[in-house]
Amino acid sequence: MAERRVECQWKRDVCEQLKVRDRVQRHAFEEIIHQYTRLLEKSDLQTVLSERYQTDKYESPRPHDGAGSDSSRSDALQQEMAQMRIRHQEELTELHKKRGELAQNVIDLNNQIQQKDKEIQSNEAKMLEHQQQISTLEGDCRELRNTLQELERANQTLKDEYDALQITFSALEEKLRKTTDDNQELVSRWMAEKAQEANKLNAENEKDTRRRQAKLQKDLADAAKEPLPIEEDDIEVLAEDSSKGGGGGETSPHRTLSRTPSKKPSQAPPGGLLDSISNIFGRRHANSLTSPSENMETPAGACAEVRVPTTALHVFDAHDGEVNAVKFSPGSRLLATGGMDRRVKLWEVVAGRCEAKGALTGSNAGITSIDFDSAGSYLLAASNDFASRIWTVDDYRLRHTLTGHSGKVLAARFLLDNARIVSGSYDRTLKLWDLKSKVCMKTVFAGSSCNDIVCTEQCVMSGHFDKRVRFWDIRSESIVQELELMGRVTSLDLNHDRTELLTCSRDDLLKIIDLRTAAVRQTFSAQGFKCGADWTRVTFSPDGSYVAAGSADGALYVWNVLTGKVDRTLDRNHNSAINAVSWSPSGVYVASVEKGSRAILWSDM
Numbered sequence: 001m002a003e004r005r006v007e008c009q010w011k012r013d014v015c016e017q018l019k020v021r022d023r024v025q026r027h028a029f030e031e032i033i034h035q036y037t038r039l040l041e042k043s044d045l046q047t048v049l050s051e052r053y054q055t056d057k058y059e060s061p062r063p064h065d066g067a068g069s070d071s072s073r074s075d076a077l078q079q080e081m082a083q084m085r086i087r088h089q090e091e092l093t094e095l096h097k098k099r100g101e102l103a104q105n106v107i108d109l110n111n112q113i114q115q116k117d118k119e120i121q122s123n124e125a126k127m128l129e130h131q132q133q134i135s136t137l138e139g140d141c142r143e144l145r146n147t148l149q150e151l152e153r154a155n156q157t158l159k160d161e162y163d164a165l166q167i168t169f170s171a172l173e174e175k176l177r178k179t180t181d182d183n184q185e186l187v188s189r190w191m192a193e194k195a196q197e198a199n200k201l202n203a204e205n206e207k208d209t210r211r212r213q214a215k216l217q218k219d220l221a222d223a224a225k226e227p228l229p230i231e232e233d234d235i236e237v238l239a240e241d242s243s244k245g246g247g248g249g250e251t252s253p254h255r256t257l258s259r260t261p262s263k264k265p266s267q268a269p270p271g272g273l274l275d276s277i278s279n280i281f282g283r284r285h286a287n288s289l290t291s292p293s294e295n296m297e298t299p300a301g302a303c304a305e306v307r308v309p310t311t312a313l314h315v316f317d318a319h320d321g322e323v324n325a326v327k328f329s330p331g332s333r334l335l336a337t338g339g340m341d342r343r344v345k346l347w348e349v350v351a352g353r354c355e356a357k358g359a360l361t362g363s364n365a366g367i368t369s370i371d372f373d374s375a376g377s378y379l380l381a382a383s384n385d386f387a388s389r390i391w392t393v394d395d396y397r398l399r400h401t402l403t404g405h406s407g408k409v410l411a412a413r414f415l416l417d418n419a420r421i422v423s424g425s426y427d428r429t430l431k432l433w434d435l436k437s438k439v440c441m442k443t444v445f446a447g448s449s450c451n452d453i454v455c456t457e458q459c460v461m462s463g464h465f466d467k468r469v470r471f472w473d474i475r476s477e478s479i480v481q482e483l484e485l486m487g488r489v490t491s492l493d494l495n496h497d498r499t500e501l502l503t504c505s506r507d508d509l510l511k512i513i514d515l516r517t518a519a520v521r522q523t524f525s526a527q528g529f530k531c532g533a534d535w536t537r538v539t540f541s542p543d544g545s546y547v548a549a550g551s552a553d554g555a556l557y558v559w560n561v562l563t564g565k566v567d568r569t570l571d572r573n574h575n576s577a578i579n580a581v582s583w584s585p586s587g588v589y590v591a592s593v594e595k596g597s598r599a600i601l602w603s604d605m
Contacts, residue, residue, distance in 0.1 A: 010127060017120070029109070032102055039095040046088045187575060306541045306587035308558055309548075309602030312573045313352040313589075316599055318345060323593035324535065325381075325580050327370040332586035334393065336379060337599055338367025344381050346393070349589060354601050360391045362398040368535060369411045369452075373418045380421060382409035388423050390435070402433050404440050410535060411453040411462075415474075422460050424450025430462060432474065444477050446470060451534055452492045454501070456515075461501060463489030465534070469503060469513070481518045485511065491537045495544035502547060504538040506531050510549060512561070524559045526566045532577030532595070542587045550578020550592050556602065573600055 319339030327336050335347040335354055342363045347354035365384035372379055378399070382388045388409050390400040407427030414421050420441070421433045426449045432442040448466035455461070459480065460472040465488050471481040487507030494501060500521070501513040508531050510524040524547060532552030539548050546567065547559045554574030560567040576595040583590050590602040 010124070010131075014120075014124070021116070025109070025113070029106075032105065036099070036102060039099065043092060043095065046092060049084075049088070183575070306543050306545060306583075307604040308546060308568055309556070309570060309590045310568065310604045311602065312570070312600050313603050313605060314354050314601040315573060316354060317597045318347075318593060318599035319343065319597050321597060322366070322595050323579060323597060323599060324366060324368055325370040325537070326582045326591045326593045326599065327372060328582050328584040328589070328591065329372050329376040329393070330374060330585055331376055332584040332588065334376070335582075335591055335601070336370050336372070337591075337593055338370050338381055339593075339597070340366035342366060342383070344370065344379065344391070346379075346396075349584075349601070352601070352603065352605055354599070358396050360396055360398070362389055362391075362401070363387075365408070368409065369413075371413050373414045374416070375418070378414075378418070380412050380414060382412040382423060384408040386425070388412040388421065388433075390421075400435060400438060402431075402438070402440075404431060404443075405429065407449075410449070410451050413453045413455050415455050416457055422453055422455055424453045424462055426450075430460065430472065442474075442477055444472060451488070451490055452537070454492045454494050456494070456498050461492055461494075463492045463503060465489075467505065469501070471518070483513065483518060483520075485509075487531075488534055490531060490534050493538060493540050495540045496542060497544070500540075500544065502538060502540055504531060504536060504549060506534065510538060510547060510559070512547075522561065522564055524564065526557055526559075526569070528553065528555065528569075529557050533579060535579065536577075537580035537582075539581050539583045541583050542585050546583075548581045548583060548590055550574070550581050550594075552577040554578060554594065556581065556590075556592055570602065574598060 318337045319341045321340040323337055323339040325336075325338040328334070329336070333349060334357070335349055336344055337347065338344045342361070342365060344360040344363075344367055346357045346360070348357045360379065360381070363381065363383040363385060364387075367381050367383050369382040370379065371381075372393075377393055379391045379393055380388060381391075386405045386408060387401055387403045389398060389402070391398050402421070402423065405423065405425040405427050407425045409423050409425045412421055412423040419435055421435065422430060423433065424430050424446070428446050428448055428450070430444045430446055430450060430453070431440050432444075433439070434441050446462060446464060448464040448468065450462045450464055452463045453460060458474050460474060462470050462472065464470065467485050467488055469483045469485065469489055469492070470479050471483075472478070473480050485503065485505045485507070486509065487505035489503055489505050491504040492501060499515055501515055503511045503513060505511075508525060508529055511520050512522040512524075513519065514521040528551065529549070530552040532550070536550065538550075540546075541548070545561050547561060549557050549559075551557060553571070554576060555569055555571035556574075556578065557566055558568040558570075559565065574592070574594045574596075575598060578592050578594050581590065581592045588603055591599065592602065593599045
């Protein structure tokens with residue numbers, strides 16, 4: 001029916017157009033035809049007059065000789081008739097000329113009519129085509145309206161679900177707040193009990209120290225009377241007594257002293273004996289109790305032996321609030337931590353303990369990332385105030401403040417030349433900075449929030465919120481390779497040879513990517529392991545044989561790269577999710593920090 005109505009409609013339109021054309025063209029030729037008719041009438045009249053003149057000429061009586069007046073009148077009449085004939089002949093010639101012109105006009109008009117007919121046919125074909133397009137578009141519009149209605153219904157359903165989830169989230173958030181308050185109260189009570197136990201232990205140590213000092217004074221008096229050879233075991237016992245006496249309440253139940261086999265040297269001179277005793281009593285530096293590997297600054301990447309952590313040597317409160325980042329210096333002598341209290345704190349690792357050395361200030365928001373240069377002289381920190389800052393480690397002075405990002409800076413790293421750094425931000429850009437000119441050399445739009453960065457000589461690898469790891473060429477500002485994981489990338493780390501890349505993502509998986517083939521070589525997981533945040537940091541061991549990561553339940557997991565299985569699981573020390581883990585370049589220590597204020601130094605001692 002619809003097609004029949006459409007067909008009738010275009011037929012009526014064609015008829016109307018033909019009628020209009022007929023009226024227009026008839027009006028244009030009407031005057032011409034009228035003039036042509038008048039000319040024909042005049043031509044017929046001229047013919048009739050000519051015939052009548054000929055008839056009168058032959059039938060008129062011959063003039064008599066005596067009738068002079070009739071003759072003159074006849075001459076005048078003939079002369080008048082001749083003039084009339086000439087005039088009519090000229091009019092006839094003019095009319096023939098106009099007739100030819102009108103005939104040419106008729107031919108031209110017929111040609112125009114044919115051309116118009118062709119145009120009408122072409123327009124009719126176009127009208128049919130447009131009618132078909134209109135029908136198709138009407139069908140598409142109906143489908144789009146149906147799709148729009150379905151999307152509106154789905155949107156309303158999602159909105160209702162979102163409102164329900166928002167209510168559930170508010171309830172869970174309130175529950176979390178109450179649980180956090182209860183947890184803080186329990187932690188405070190536990191700390192008070194630990195303080196009481198420590199006071200009792202200190203009192204017992206003081207009693208034992210006084211007893212040992214009395215015995216030692218007696219032995220010294222005997223030794224002054226007669227020089228005797230001293231056993232190395234006795235020297236170690238004296239050193240242990242001295243450390244207990246000088247430490248006061250700072251002793252730790254985890255501290256152990258290595259003992260060497262006893263040797264009986266020849267009789268030592270009295271001077272050497274007195275020097276050894278004076279060193280034991282405190283003039284010797286506290287670092288003398290540690291092993292040589294702890295005293296010496298180990299070069300970056302050099303590792304004699306990696307020790308898999310088994311014991312928490314030192315548990316301490318690093319910051320006033322959440323601790324986001326931790327990093328060992330290239331020599332393993334310093335440990336840096338950064339937290340939400342806007343500070344970077346430096347700790348000196350001495351005999352299995354972290355002693356506060358100083359704080360780096362100047363940031364206006366929480367610290368998100370920490371990195372040392374290859375010499376350990378400068379420290380780079382990224383923060384939530386859209387900036388990155390560089391301090392000198394020796395004098396704690398702020399040297400550079402690099403601003404330019406429009407979002408919080410989540411990661412910043414030194415390049416291998418130590419003259420440039422790369423920073424990644426929540427504003428989905430990466431920036432290359434020149435420390436000599438203190439300006440941004442390049443800005444690259446990554447398309448997604450950058451959570452972590454690692455660098456090689458000419459390549460920057462970045463992990464992003466959109467589950468991708470991107471490989472950038474510094475020279476061309478272009479993506480060399482892009483690898484998609486199953487979850488949001490939270491951390492990246494390179495092994496010592498810079499041939500393998502370690503990734504951590506929110507799908508609770510750790511992966512090792514072979515940089516030579518840009519393919520995942522190994523995947524690590526464990527029952528109970530869960531990535532706690534979008535900025536959870538993991539680490540390689542210095543020799544690349546192990547991988548360490550912290551879980552949301554506060555447990556520290558260590559995987560063996562060769563077997564791909566969990567080597568150690570260390571728990572019951574952190575009270576909240578572990579944010580970051582760092583393995584010392586010497587291979588001796590592992591440090592971990594949590595969402596609370598606590599930091600832990602681990603080793604196998």
